[in-house]
Amino acid sequence: DQQVKQNSPSLSVQEGRISILNCDYTNSMFDYFLWYKKYPAEGPTFLISISSIKDKNEDGRFTVFLNKSAKHLSLHIVPSQPGDSAVYFCAASKASGTYKYIFGTGTRLKVLA
């Protein structure tokens, strides 16, 4: 049972354009969501998060949108840069004190110069 789904395994975008990565979840108890970026042979690095009390959070070129009714979140990267090429994971959590997260399967983003 995959509670967090990233249905697009890969995405290619031209440099300077917008990258939109999508994530769907099934558990309505999730109340905190994060995006991580991962380069090959490295650990994931935290990018941006959003609490369920918000529908948008912005940090520089990265914006995360949350649609609770659709159980959907998306990560927008504007403008996309070649260095953004990596695998992006979304993760979801229900606050239980352990901060345990369920990760999606990842989307490989390739930004073309």
Next chain:
Amino acid sequence: SQTIHQWPATLVQPVGSPLSLECTVEGTSNPNLYWYRQAAGRGLQLLFYSVGIGQISSEVPQNLSASRPQDRQFILSSKKLLLSDSGFYLCAWSRSAGGNEQFFGPGTRLTVL
């Protein structure tokens, strides 16, 4: 500042051999600790998490075990490796109270032959 270390970085082991992967965290106290596995083409699967010394929660039945002998040390072990244990193993930590991000180590690439 906090840092997380994992070793070894890569490991090639024969089927049936034992395994010990080590993770240590510096610069924080009483962290929550996590072991994940990323199999080829798959997302991040939570294997174990720990909220304190000697406290281990297992997420999936498997051929692996975890121990936390010290506050900032987390060890992943196996008595006899299987081919299916191959993958990229990631250790992560998060603050035990406040803050929700998990911070990942550099990972260990395990190949079982």
